[in-house]
Amino acid sequence: MKEIEKRLNDNGVRPTAMRILIYKYMAEKEIAVALTDIENVFAKADRTTLYRTLKTFEQKGIVHQIDDGTHISKFALCEPGCNCELEQDLHLHFHCTNCDETVCLTEQKIPHINLPDGYVAEDANLVLKGICEKCSG
Amino acid sequence: MKEIEKRLNDNGVRPTAMRILIYKYMAEKEIAVALTDIENVFAKADRTTLYRTLKTFEQKGIVHQIDDGTHISKFALCEPGCNCELEQDLHLHFHCTNCDETVCLTEQKIPHINLPDGYVAEDANLVLKGICEKCSG
DNA sequence: ATAATCAATGTACTTCCGTTGCATACTTAA
DNA sequence: TTAAGTATGCAACGGAAGTACATTGATTAT
Ligand SMILES: [Mn+2]
Ligand SMILES: [Mn+2]
Ligand SMILES: [Zn+2]
Ligand SMILES: [Zn+2]
Numbered sequence A, B: 001m002k003e004i005e006k007r008l009n010d011n012g013v014r015p016t017a018m019r020i021l022i023y024k025y026m027a028e029k030e031i032a033v034a035l036t037d038i039e040n041v042f043a044k045a046d047r048t049t050l051y052r053t054l055k056t057f058e059q060k061g062i063v064h065q066i067d068d069g070t071h072i073s074k075f076a077l078c079e080p081g082c083n084c085e086l087e088q089d090l091h092l093h094f095h096c097t098n099c100d101e102t103v104c105l106t107e108q109k110i111p112h113i114n115l116p117d118g119y120v121a122e123d124a125n126l127v128l129k130g131i132c133e134k135c136s137g
Numbered sequence C: 001a002t003a004a005t006c007a008a009t010g011t012a013c014t015t016c017c018g019t020t021g022c023a024t025a026c027t028t029a030a
Numbered sequence D: 001t002t003a004a005g006t007a008t009g010c011a012a013c014g015g016a017a018g019t020a021c022a023t024t025g026a027t028t029a030t
Helices: A002-010 A017-028 A035-041 A047-059 B002-010 B017-028 B035-041 B047-059
Strands: A063-066 A074-077 A091-096 A102-109 A120-131 B063-067 B073-077 B091-096 B102-109 B120-131
Touching: A002 A017, A017 A035, A017 A047, A017 A074, A035 A047, A047 A063, A047 A074, B002 B017, B017 B035, B017 B047, B017 B073, B035 B047, B047 B063, B047 B073, B063 B120
Parallel strands: A091 A120, B091 B120
Antiparallel strands: A063 A074, A091 A102, A120 B120, B063 B073, B091 B102
16 A cells, blocks of 8 residues: 555545545446446545545646546546657547446557647647446456 | 429428428538537527437438547538438548537548458448647637 | 644535426318 | 427426535654
8 A cells, every 4th residue: 555655645645544445446447437436336425525535636646537428527547657648648548338337448559640820739639438348368 | 482392392301480490500501410409509498409400301311410538429421412321421520629629621531441351331430630721819 | 732724524505407297279071 | 270299487406516614533742
């Protein structure tokens, strides 16, 4: 568990009990989580605290937010040493329309796209939808 | 205007006055529109009617829904003869973080992505964020 | 050790968007 | 002309995101 505390400290986030629990939860889970998910797991804690924890994690580069097209924000831990802001670090996400789960495919980078003149891209989001490996097995 | 009526008829949508107006509005506008936008333009009409008009248009292949990451559904007219369901017809969208407008880049198709074993893609969504041509000029 | 200071959490409330149920007006076909 | 089907209007609900303010907890300086 000391690793988690270190990770939080290194990113300028004070390792409170709640934050460590949330980090641990997200680390164990291999899929992206929504605020509601965390809410259900930590029912005793207040929603706002969980909400702000995710926001803090995001600002400090501990998690990245995922827009999978469901209109519900999902979050997933960043790879250690990842820099989500840099374009080459952008990986794609897969949303399963069967089990409704969203996963990071960190190996699959978003290919470079040639844009028309005048357009300057600073960020990219690529989501594939379909059947995930668990559901297609 | 007869063209609009024909387009609606061809897609199995009865060309009511309201529907023609909404179609015309979307045709004149070159950017994707949200329900709220239409609401503001046609303030006299009921929100639900506008909502259902968009839903109907979408079901009948007249417009396609766009998820630009703002958590607000946007809609844009489909190209005549386009088949949004087919993967090769999927184009990318650009969301300007300055003017908050989203446009279809119908010429820029989403490149094919190799997925890990077990994953079956049925749909794709690629959104680039940055500065649009109007704002960068 | 105590007080002052700042950060984290809790409580309550608000806004926005999407969605649905049901009533009413309109259009088409028998 | 009546009946059936479709479109529109009206009202309400629910989920998710966000914020203002109070309270608790941890750090630091005196
Ligand atoms: Mn990811
Ligand atoms: Mn488009
Ligand atoms: Zn699945
Ligand atoms: Zn712009």
